[in-house]
Amino acid sequence: MKSLIQAVVVAAALAVPVAVFAQSNQPVTRAQVRAELVKLEKVGYNPARGSDPFYPADIQGAEAKVAAQQAKANSGYGGAASSSSDAGRAAVSSESVDTIYSHQ
Numbered sequence: 001m002k003s004l005i006q007a008v009v010v011a012a013a014l015a016v017p018v019a020v021f022a023q024s025n026q027p028v029t030r031a032q033v034r035a036e037l038v039k040l041e042k043v044g045y046n047p048a049r050g051s052d053p054f055y056p057a058d059i060q061g062a063e064a065k066v067a068a069q070q071a072k073a074n075s076g077y078g079g080a081a082s083s084s085s086d087a088g089r090a091a092v093s094s095e096s097v098d099t100i101y102s103h104q
Contacts, residue, residue: 039066 037047045062052058 043069 040059040062041047043062043065045059
C-alpha cells in the first residue's frame with residue numbers, strides 16, 4: 001500500500017511539469033535534451049543499461065530527484081553553500097622568518 005502511494009505521488013509530481021511542457025509549442029533543441037540527460041546521470045540514472053527491468057521506476061526516480069534539486073535551488077532556503085577551507089598554519093618559508101629575526 002505504501003509503495004502504491006509513493007508511485008501515485010511520483011506520478012503526480014512528474015505529470016505537472018510534463019503538462020506544462022506539453023503546452024509550450026516550441027521544439028526542444030539537442031542541447032536541451034543533452035542538458036537534461038546530464039542532470040539525470042548526475043543523480044544516478046544510467047541510460048546505457050540494457051534491458052532494464054526497472055525502466056519506468058528508475059527514470060521517474062531520477063526525474064523526481066532533479067525536480068527536488070531544482071525546487072531547493074529556487075526556494076531561497078537550504079543548507080550552506082559548499083565551500084572549502086584549509087586548517088593549520090600558514091606556509092612560511094624559513095628565509096622570511098630568518099630575515100625578520102636576524103635584524104636585532
